[in-house]
Amino acid sequence: MKLLKTLCEIFAPSGNESAMTEFLIGYVNQNKDHWKTQPELIYGEEFQDCLVLKFGKPRTAIFAHIDSIGFTVRYENQLIPIGGPETEDGYTLVGHDVMGPIECKLKVEDRDLFYDFGRGIESGTDLVFKSDFRETDEYVQSCYMDNRLGVFNALKVAETLEDGLIIFSCWEEHGGGTVPFLCKWMYENYQIRQALVSDITWVTEGVTHGNGVAISLRDMSIPRREYVDKIIALAETSGVNYQIEVERSGGSDGREIQQSPYPIDWCFVGAPEDHVHSPGEIVHKSDIEAMINLYKYLMKHL
DSSP: OHHHHHHHHSOOBTTOOHHHHHHHHHHHHHHGGGSSSOOEEEOSGGGTTOEEEEESSOSOEEEEEOOBOEEEEOSTTBEEEESOOOOOTTOEEEEEETTEEEEEEEEEETTEEEEEOSSOOOTTOEEEEOOOOEEOSSEEEETTHHHHHHHHHHHHHHTTOOSEEEEEEOOGGGTOOSHHHHHHHHHHHHOOOEEEEOOOEEOOSSSOTTSOEEEEEESSSOOOHHHHHHHHHHHHHHTOOEEEEEOSSOOOHHHHHHHSSSOOEEEEEEOEEESTTSTTEEEEHHHHHHHHHHHHHHHHHO
16 A cells, blocks of 8 residues: 555645656656556646556556645635535645745634634645545545545556556546547547546445445446446456446546547446545545456456
């Protein structure tokens, strides 16, 4: 879990993902010699803070967003949410402005959010939950398991991947924005028409801890059923423990894939977590293992 812990500690709220991008580039370059296939790293100004790993002759793409929820400092000690963070009085927030490092407390007054700190914080500064990574025999718990666990999954799949794209996207927690141009680049360069969304979903009455990775039939968006049925059939053949998810709300990079002008099928496949968007997001280790194993199988057989 050392890599996952490191990922959860990296400062990368939506719109401010460059530190995560730099870490991923360094991590891949340091480790790719030990992988089954060495990928081509594709990034640069035309990709903003996104990163693509190209393996062999890709047929399927994995999308994993690298940003997190958080807060932006406004004026007079006010905070504005980035995405949809849980807001409880007393949560510890961290960041950095021109005067130095910041560790402050979240204050909730009615529906308004403020920070409690010994000095004023520069307006426009981003803050995130302070990392407190905890591990037991069965569970891992930390802020930003969503979606550092999706990134972790993609990096573990990369170790044995022969053919495929791994696409690390940005801004997902605050409405998206990078997936449309990534879809355009992917389709026009490689004619790829199928994708998997490596993200984290919710523990609900129908999706529970310890019963496998969730394959989503729908959330606020509805993927094409023929493609999802193909995923489920492969999951059944794989022998990996999985659960079926059906939700009316929530979303992912899949929403933007579906809204793109390209005929790209997608399916959300991810481990369930509890205490969503809080400092204590918690996931069962066996569900993490199932997620990695199913992705490896799907990328080989799709």
